[in-house]
Amino acid sequence: MRRLCGKEYLLTFCTVTILSFLYLPQPIAEADHPPNFVILFADDLGYGDLSCYGHPTIHTPNIDRMADEGVRLTQFYSSATVCTPSRASLLTGRYQIRTGLTRVLFPHTKYGMPVEEITLAEALKTKNYATICIGKWHLGHLPRYRPTRHGFDEFFGILIANNFVPPGLGLYRNNEEIEQPVDQGALIESYTEEAIKFITNNKDQPFFLYLPYTQVHIPLQVNEKFAGKSRRGLYGDVAESIDWSMREILRQIGRCGLDEQTLVIFTSDNGPWLSEKENGGSAGLLRGGKFEVWEGGIRMPFIARWPGRIPPGRVSRDVCIMMDIFTTCLTLAGVPLPDDRPIDGKNIMPVLDGIGTRPVEPLFFYTGNILGAVRRGPWKLVLHERSPGRGKKPPANPQPRLFNLLTDPSERFDVARQHPEIVNLLQQDMSNFIEGLQKGK
Numbered sequence: 001m002r003r004l005c006g007k008e009y010l011l012t013f014c015t016v017t018i019l020s021f022l023y024l025p026q027p028i029a030e031a032d033h034p035p036n037f038v039i040l041f042a043d044d045l046g047y048g049d050l051s052c053y054g055h056p057t058i059h060t061p062n063i064d065r066m067a068d069e070g071v072r073l074t075q076f077y078s079s080a081t082v083c084t085p086s087r088a089s090l091l092t093g094r095y096q097i098r099t100g101l102t103r104v105l106f107p108h109t110k111y112g113m114p115v116e117e118i119t120l121a122e123a124l125k126t127k128n129y130a131t132i133c134i135g136k137w138h139l140g141h142l143p144r145y146r147p148t149r150h151g152f153d154e155f156f157g158i159l160i161a162n163n164f165v166p167p168g169l170g171l172y173r174n175n176e177e178i179e180q181p182v183d184q185g186a187l188i189e190s191y192t193e194e195a196i197k198f199i200t201n202n203k204d205q206p207f208f209l210y211l212p213y214t215q216v217h218i219p220l221q222v223n224e225k226f227a228g229k230s231r232r233g234l235y236g237d238v239a240e241s242i243d244w245s246m247r248e249i250l251r252q253i254g255r256c257g258l259d260e261q262t263l264v265i266f267t268s269d270n271g272p273w274l275s276e277k278e279n280g281g282s283a284g285l286l287r288g289g290k291f292e293v294w295e296g297g298i299r300m301p302f303i304a305r306w307p308g309r310i311p312p313g314r315v316s317r318d319v320c321i322m323m324d325i326f327t328t329c330l331t332l333a334g335v336p337l338p339d340d341r342p343i344d345g346k347n348i349m350p351v352l353d354g355i356g357t358r359p360v361e362p363l364f365f366y367t368g369n370i371l372g373a374v375r376r377g378p379w380k381l382v383l384h385e386r387s388p389g390r391g392k393k394p395p396a397n398p399q400p401r402l403f404n405l406l407t408d409p410s411e412r413f414d415v416a417r418q419h420p421e422i423v424n425l426l427q428q429d430m431s432n433f434i435e436g437l438q439k440g441k
């Protein structure tokens, strides 16, 4: 092989260096120009409910395009099987068991997100982000628990779940109820309008737009713009209305010239509500749905888009979890993580960039306040698939069930007997986690 002479070596070195620089993702944003964050968070949308995740009749071309322009994860988890705890872990970077928000809040519930929790919005305020929550809050409806008390400059949306109507579901702008009862069929358009207005008004400063959609949670309602359009019936109409909303929001980001300064994430809070039959969604090939720690209840669609930073068209099988969004955004914004409490999320930007992986560590899944399952590598151990309900005790000595999620993603074949050592390891992981909680770690 011919050796390079000095000049050739220098030329080759420079070329490789320049190409490497062009190829590699840009370093974390400069502290004075941190990126914008847009988190679009569907409600009860299942793993199998988007065309880019294999649904045959729900048509989501705009979400699919977002995946083509960015990265799509196939093993992204919610930490929870229902709305409130899922939102709590997203906004705090902590397992919901640490914040006490382990169950769905009802209209009569007197508590909410504890004031001492540091939300993603609060942390971003330290870097002068403009912040807004548009959509379904569901982390406490009393004034001291509302979004504007948790770091959001503005709020537009509903405070409780949309199926809890007595004495009537109110639409709020900040702390003021502006419509009662709210016209649920009009919400997707009003949320989208508010989002577009917020992006436009804040295009010259870093912003955080958190949009927890009310859709596709029952009761399903759309106005005539979307009614009867989908081959999947009313559920499809509602799912496709989210797709329309995504198109409008992404277009506005582009019109404002912010594509390359904005990380957009789309995901869902928990799996499909299967007992609603045709009005509930689909978890595709996964077992179970909402309320359960089977994969269908906790594995979510997840797409991230950031042109110029995240390479387009990738699919990643890395195992990541809801709390990672908190840590990733703070890392990108140059905000130190709170150091006076456990933070469970990891920075998954290397996963999204395609240059690294998330550390392999056990991930824990609660149903209510019961630790129901743990995943480590390909293995998942299930002890309690579903909370027995408030005030009821789960079985004292449940039979552990073990699944290899790589060969058996549908959790059909319990292999606990064949791998007692793995069962022991994962049970020890669970015991260690519970012991750590008790010690405040």
Ligand SMILES: [Ca+2]
Binding pocket: 043, 044, 082, 083, 217, 269, 270
């Ligand atoms: Ca939900």
